[in-house]
Amino acid sequence: xxxxxxxxxxxxxxxxxxxxxxxxxxxxxxxxxxxxxxxxxxxxxxxxxxxxxxxxxxxxxxxxxxxxxxxxxxxxxxxxxxxxxxxxxxxxxxxxxxxxxxxxxxxxxxxxxxxxxxxxxxxxxxxxxxxxxxxxxxxxxxxxxxxxxxxxxxxxxxxxxxxxxxxxxxxxxxxxxxxxxxxxxxxxxxxxxxxxxxxxxxxxxxxxxxxxxxxxxxxxxxxxxxxxxxxxxxxxxxxxxxxxxxxxxxxxxxxxxxxxxxxxxxxxxxxxxxxxxxxxxxxxxxxxxxxxxxxxxxxxxxxxxxxxxxxxxxxxxxxxxxxxxxxxxxxxxxxxxxxxxxxxxxxxxxxxxxxxxxxxxxxxxxxxxxxxxxxxxxxxxxxxxxxxxxxxxxxxxxxxxxxxxxxxxx
Amino acid sequence: xxxxxxxxxxxxxxxxxxxxxxxxxxxxxxxxxxxxxxxxxxxxxxxxxxxxxxxxxxxxxxxxxxxxxxxxxxxxxxxxxxxxxxxxxxxxxxxxxxxxxxxxxxxxxxxxxxxxxxxxxxxxxxxxxxxxxxxxxxxxxxxxxxxxxxxxxxxxxxxxxxxxxxxxxxxxxxxxxxxxxxxxxxxxxxxxxxxxxxxxxxxxxxxxxxxxxxxxxxxxxxxxxxxxxxxxxxxxxxxxxxxxxxxxxxxxxxxxxxxxxxxxxxxxxxxxxxxxxxxxxxxxxxxxxxxxxxxxxxxxxxxxxxxxxxxxxxxxxxxxxxxxxxxxxxxxxxxxxxxxxxxxxxxxxxxxxxxxxxxxxxxxxxxxxxxxxxxxxxxxxxxxxxxxxxxxxxxxxxxxxxxxxx
Numbered sequence: 126x127x128x129x130x131x132x133x134x135x136x137x138x139x140x141x142x143x144x145x146x147x148x149x150x151x152x153x154x155x156x157x158x159x160x161x162x163x164x165x166x167x168x169x170x171x172x173x174x175x176x177x178x179x180x181x182x183x184x185x186x187x188x189x190x191x192x193x194x195x196x197x198x199x200x201x202x203x204x205x206x207x208x209x210x211x212x213x214x215x216x217x218x219x220x221x222x223x224x225x226x227x228x229x230x231x232x233x234x235x236x237x238x239x240x241x242x243x244x245x246x247x248x249x250x251x252x253x254x255x256x257x258x259x260x261x262x263x264x265x266x267x268x269x270x271x272x273x274x275x276x277x278x279x280x281x282x283x284x285x286x287x288x289x290x291x292x293x294x295x296x297x298x299x300x301x302x303x304x305x306x307x308x309x310x311x312x313x314x315x316x317x318x319x320x321x322x323x324x325x326x327x328x329x330x331x332x333x334x335x336x337x338x339x340x341x342x343x344x345x346x347x348x349x350x351x352x353x354x355x356x357x358x359x360x361x362x363x364x365x366x367x368x369x370x371x372x373x374x375x376x377x378x379x380x381x382x383x384x385x386x387x388x389x390x391x392x393x394x395x396x397x398x399x400x401x402x403x404x405x406x407x408x409x410x411x412x413x414x415x416x417x418x419x420x421x422x423x424x425x426x427x428x429x430x431x432x433x434x435x436x437x438x439x440x441x442x443x444x445x446x447x448x449x450x451x452x453x454x455x456x457x458x459x460x461x462x463x464x465x466x467x468x469x470x471x472x473x474x475x476x477x478x479x480x481x482x483x484x485x486x487x488x489x490x491x492x493x494x495x496x497x498x499x500x501x502x503x504x505x506x507x508x509x510x511x512x513x514x515x516x517x518x519x520x521x522x523x524x525x526x527x528x529x530x531x532x533x534x535x
Numbered sequence: 536x537x538x539x540x541x542x543x544x545x546x547x548x549x550x551x552x553x554x555x556x557x558x559x560x561x562x563x564x565x566x567x568x569x570x571x572x573x574x575x576x577x578x579x580x581x582x583x584x585x586x587x588x589x590x591x592x593x594x595x596x597x598x599x600x601x602x603x604x605x606x607x608x609x610x611x612x613x614x615x616x617x618x619x620x621x622x623x624x625x626x627x628x629x630x631x632x633x634x635x636x637x638x639x640x641x642x643x644x645x646x647x648x649x650x651x652x653x654x655x656x657x658x659x660x661x662x663x664x665x666x667x668x669x670x671x672x673x674x675x676x677x678x679x680x681x682x683x684x685x686x687x688x689x690x691x692x693x694x695x696x697x698x699x700x701x702x703x704x705x706x707x708x709x710x711x712x713x714x715x716x717x718x719x720x721x722x723x724x725x726x727x728x729x730x731x732x733x734x735x736x737x738x739x740x741x742x743x744x745x746x747x748x749x750x751x752x753x754x755x756x757x758x759x760x761x762x763x764x765x766x767x768x769x770x771x772x773x774x775x776x777x778x779x780x781x782x783x784x785x786x787x788x789x790x791x792x793x794x795x796x797x798x799x800x801x802x803x804x805x806x807x808x809x810x811x812x813x814x815x816x817x818x819x820x821x822x823x824x825x826x827x828x829x830x831x832x833x834x835x836x837x838x839x840x841x842x843x844x845x846x847x848x849x850x851x852x853x854x855x856x857x858x859x860x861x862x863x864x865x866x867x868x869x870x871x872x873x874x875x876x877x878x879x880x881x882x883x884x885x886x887x888x889x890x891x892x893x894x895x896x897x898x899x900x901x902x903x904x905x906x907x908x909x910x911x912x913x914x915x916x917x918x919x920x921x922x923x924x925x926x927x928x929x930x931x932x933x934x935x936x937x938x939x940x941x
Contacts, residue, residue: 193806
């Protein structure tokens with residue numbers, strides 16, 4: 126059973142009680158993240174979340190880490206592009222202690238100067254090692270060119286940005302962003318909603334703050350062609366084009382459309398590019414959406430001599446859903462529906478999807494609602510997705526030994 | 536928690552069937568665990584186990600490759616497979632209403648037709664997969680380090696094989712390898728989650744009992760390392776990587792529990808010795824330790840990636856940590872146990888998690904362990920039992936492999 130509760134200070138609490146498990150998971154989302162970093166310090170959001178885990182309340186870095194480890198709580202603190210995220214999974218009996226520690230990190234970080242340089246070094250290494258992972262590198266380069274500022278910021282930050290962070294700037298970022306308004310704390314597992322809500326009301330009661338204003342989202346830069354030279358063994362092909370937003374009436378049809386293209390092993394991209402032609406090992410498309418924008422991203426990694434044909438076949442598949450049968454539509458839906466049921470077995474995935482729902486909708490959709498919406502999608506709606514959001518608007522980035530931009534035209 | 540009921544049977548042709556049923560789950564998992572991998576390959580066969588795993592999805596006597604794929608899709612199967620040096624596993628998570636269908640399909644898939652045309656196309660996919668991993672420094676180092684460390688022992692065989700070896704593999708070689716390694720007595724069928732055991736077993740008999748049995752075996756000599764070191768190079772990489780490998784506990788050694796906890800104390804993602812000395816300080820980007828418990832032999836390893844200027848310091852720290860394995864407190868051990876236990880519980884709540892744990896346990900030791908039994912065994916580990924394990928089998932013969940930019 127799912128219970129939601131709104132605290133007086135603006136913090137939302139979502140609890141899903143699951144009786145037959147011994148575990149629990151929490152997922153705490155606070156508005157902020159890379160989007161809100163000062164433009165000269167892109168990446169400081171990462172340093173900030175990590176720093177909150179290196180000293181909070183009366184606990185120093187070691188004591189805080191030990192407090193989690195003593196109870197076997199697996200935890201992570203991170204910054205996404207539009208939020209700070211604290212996650213953990215644990216034996217349900219330890220949830221009260223876990224929530225105390227999380228509240229302490231968010232509300233009472235001590236900003237130890239001694240920890241700053243080692244944290245900076247960690248995130249700088251992440252930036253330096255980007256080029257050791259060509260797929261991730263290509264995706265980062267495309268993001269920078271496709272999205273408008275500041276939505277195009279690299280998720281790992283920039284070298285200059287990370288270098289620029291100081292204890293003072295981090296305190297400022299924390300004071301500006303960490304606020305109960307718009308934050309959601311989601312818990313799932315063998316817990317009592319009443320007890321969780323009572324504890325949250327108590328440990329977060331002193332938390333005050335205003336709503337964080339979000340930078341306006343202007344248009345994406347579609348129709349671009351880019352190439353980056355690299356002597357990697359494989360050519361990286363990434364492309365992106367606009368897709369339905371989360372609240373768009375074509376949102377569910379777009380999910381089904383993407384399943385037709387890239388679901389399981391039956392997706393058209395996989396069948397045409399890999400299974401029939403053996404052109405690559407990895408090929409996929411993904412549809413992601415929030416309240417501001419939706420995007421379809423497609424990826425393939427292949428050796429240079431097969432790259433051109435790979436791109437051609439990908440574009441052909443992304444461009445049209447011609448010949449769609451009822452059987453194919455049913456398969457695409459079956460795959461989405463079963464992954465929902467199977468995902469439900471994991472407390473971490475329950476609590477994560479509840480948090481996302483609250484973030485986007487301010488309510489929880491629940492498995493039945495999502496299943497019904499997916500079931501109701503018709504082939505006409507899927508055609509509509511391809512018409513209204515044509516792949517022909519794609520921006521392309523290739524990274525490797527061969528520039529394919531001139532092969533496909535502007 | 537973990538109140539699943541356990542079951543076990545053997546079909547007349549030797550195929551082993553095990554399972555755990557639980558009414559609390561909403562889904563099921565099913566898999567075939569084949570006791571085969573790159574260590575069971577001859578030299579000209581390098582990469583054939585993994586290639587064959589791909590071919591299992593490419594058609595049977597009664598289904599074409601596309602029919603297999605579409606059938607998996609129609610029933611919403613979350614299906615996949617993997618090949619390691621000693622196991623090949625085909626598995627799927629599935630909702631209960633399609634469990635029966637999935638069992639029939641997976642059983643059919645395990646008798647592939649190996650059509651020449653599909654074989655030729657899939658070979659290209661494998662060659663692309665090899666190229667993919669060549670661009671990943673971490674995999675590149677491990678692939679080369681394992682081959683050097685286990686030189687002369689089958690555990691050093693590469694799972695993927697090389698472009699050269701895979702290119703040369705023929706369909707007939709694969710049919711021969713299949714015949715040799717995929718005999719029923721070398722395979723275990725496993726299911727977990729919400730399903731009915733009796734009808735599952737009956738169907739196993741219907742689908743698999745006609746599979747012809749042959750004898751098969753594996754040599755499992757223990758490997759003893761000699762201290763060595765080697766530096767590998769690769770163009771245009773920014774971070775340096777290192778792995779130290781030495782003698783560890785095998786999958787059959789009772790001390791595997793002790794070494795698993797020792798690896799957690801040394802190298803867990805957070806709060807471990809290597810975390811505090813290397814990651815917390817920013818000296819390395821990542822660091823870890825692991826006991827790879829293999830069939831008849833074991834390999835304990837510690838690894839890290841860092842900026843090139845820190846490599847010497849990182850190697851020294853890894854070495855010192857391996858040389859002083861008992862340098863931890865009761866409290867450190869308690870933490871490691873609690874971390875391991877909560878992971879086991881969380882993983883055990885999902886049918887797929889239980890499937891992997893039961894299947895591999897059976898492949899190596901032919902026993903069915905309940906989650907409670909496993910938890911109890913982890914709880915029994917003490918500083919003394921770790922000391923005893925190390926005195927019987929020290930972390931000896933440390934070999935050092937590094938990867939740096941050319």
